Amino acid sequence: MTYCIGISLNDGLVLTSDSRTNAGIDHVSTYSKMNICKTNPDRLVVLMTAGNLATTQSVVEQVQRDMRDDSKTNLNNLNYMGDIADYVGDLLVNRIRRYTESSGFVPDASMILAGQIRGGRVRAFMIYPQGNHITTSEETPYLQIGESKYGKPVLDRFIDLETTLEDAAVCSLISMDSTMKSNASVGPPIEVLMYRKDALVIQSHYRFGPDHPYLLQIRQQWASQLYNAFRAMPPLPLVTS
Amino acid sequence: MTYCIGISLNDGLVLTSDSRTNAGIDHVSTYSKMNICKTNPDRLVVLMTAGNLATTQSVVEQVQRDMRDDSKTNLNNLNYMGDIADYVGDLLVNRIRRYTESSGFVPDASMILAGQIRGGRVRAFMIYPQGNHITTSEETPYLQIGESKYGKPVLDRFIDLETTLEDAAVCSLISMDSTMKSNASVGPPIEVLMYRKDALVIQSHYRFGPDHPYLLQIRQQWASQLYNAFRAMPPLPLVTS
Structure with missing residues (x-):
């Protein structure tokens, strides 16, 4: 499986992903799910992927290939992040349909698309296997794909629109740590990308391997705290029913 | 939905359940999922239920009815908790099959069975909709049914065989609180039952309504801690890739 988080704050974006993939029980390996698309400098587009690896790889490859042909719809000639979400959603649903028709197996996948086009707002979308998408809101400024439940409570506690990029990054690492503790199919390296609004370039891109001292420090300190x-915790009351 | 936890420790059992049910979006109500079976005094049997309410209600009713007729297999004439798990599993799968055949809809449900028969060990089982079951182990002394993922990390951190009944009860309430924070389909009253090994009677049975001061105290103190x-938490390192 996979666990990816996309957080859209007043200050910008924090994107976090694990790197464990398995295509069948014997093909466990690591594979980055954080795709920073090589667009024109007037925009920043990042695509995180979860689900069937064959599907997500082929969609990401198609996105890259389309950018080399400006007669096609691509990341560079669309003017709104919402249109880019539609475009990626179409690629995704078409790819899933193609293999479903030929094999009967439904190679589902979902994606988080995040970024900004100059003059526009910072946006994040979760794209469903059906090709449609939802975005963040004031009340819920984050999106998750993959094994999302284990790490949700800590996001619900600490993330709101005013959270700083740095705090959101630490919170996303705690959320990832809780998930790895309870689910063997999510694993390092953990990537964290921070993007400050209107910069149009990435502020920082961390990649924490399994023994990275900071990841260990977060894990140990969170566990002991x-x-x-x-x-x-207060003891149970003595009065019982 | 539902969230129930069954913890089987060296000292005995801690069973925790929420009380929210919905049979269709308009039929949201509260309903205890902690069924303490009225068996002979040589045994204690508790059944927690999750899933389709029609299915679980009819299984619990059948269990009670069978006890009135000793010519039938029932909770009182079986000599092992494992046999009781088989018996309840059979009732469950038959009930699900009956409605599946007549309607095409599969009213799935699962259960946690826990208790002790005099002379035997304390046992806990999770019974699947297919009627088979798993039990706890030294490494994983707890079972969950319903919305189990949100509250799993905190159980993985603090529960082992040596945990006291009191600590396990507090931990299960924190697990329940995390789940309620992230999932609207789990809600109070929260019931907690503590059973000390070989007692054959319940030690304590708490029922915490939504405004119970202890539940509020746990929630607030855990949130602030x-x-x-x-x-x-330590700040992110300055070195970036």
């Missing part, structure tokens, strides 16, 4: 928090 | 833990 939670342990202390647990030890400090 | 987590916030402090989050604020204390």
Whole structure:
């Protein structure tokens, strides 16, 4: 499986992804799910992917190939992030349909698209296997794909529109750590990308391997802080029903 | 939906359940999912239920009815908790099959069965809609049914065989709180049942309504402790790739 988080804040974007893939039980390997698209400098477009690896690889490849032919719809000649979400959604649903028709197997996948076009707003979309998409809101400024439930409570606690990029990045790493603790199909390297609004270039792109000291520090410190928090919980009341 | 946890420790059992049910979007109501079976005093049997309410209600009713007729297999004339799990599994799968055949709709449900028969070990089982079941292990001394993912990381962190009943009860309430924070389909009252090994009677049975001061205290204190833990996390390293 996979776990990717896209957070869209007043300050910009924080995108976080794991790197574990398995195409069948014997093909466990690592593969980056954070695709920074090589667009023109007037825009930044990042695509994170979850689900069937054959599907997501072929969609990402098609996106790249389309950019070399300006007679085609592509990331560079669309003027709105919403139109780019439609375009990527169409590629996705067509690719899934093609293999479903030929094999009967439905190679589902979903994606988080995030970025900004000069003059436009910072946007993030989650694209469903059906090709349609949702975006973030004031109340829920983040999107998740893959194994999303284990790491959701910590995002719900700490992320709102005012959160800084740095705090959101740390929170996304805690969310990733909780997920890895409870699900073997999500694993490092963990990538974190931070983008500050209107910069049109990436501010930082971290890649934390399994033994990266910062990842270990986050894991150990969060575990010991939670342990202390647990030890400090009030005892059950004595009155019982 | 539902969220129920069954923890089987060296000291005994801790069983925790929410009470939200919905049979269709307009039929949201509360309904206890913690069924303490009225067996003979040589045994204690508790059944927690998740899934289709019509299915689980009819299985629980059948279990109760069978106990009135000793010519039938029932909770009182079986000698092993494992046999009781088989018996309940059979009732469950038959009930699901009956409605599937007549309507085409599969009213799936799953259950946690826990308890002890005098002279036997304390046991807990998770019974699948297919009627088969798994039990706890040394490494994983707990079982979950319903919306299990949100609250799993905190159980993975703090629960092992040596955990006391009291600590496990608090941990299960934190797990329940995390789930309620991220999923609207799980809600109070929250029931917690503690059973000490070989007692054959329940030690305590708590029922916390939405405004119960202890539930609020757990929620607020856990939230503020987590916030402090989050604020204390080390900042991201400056070196970027």
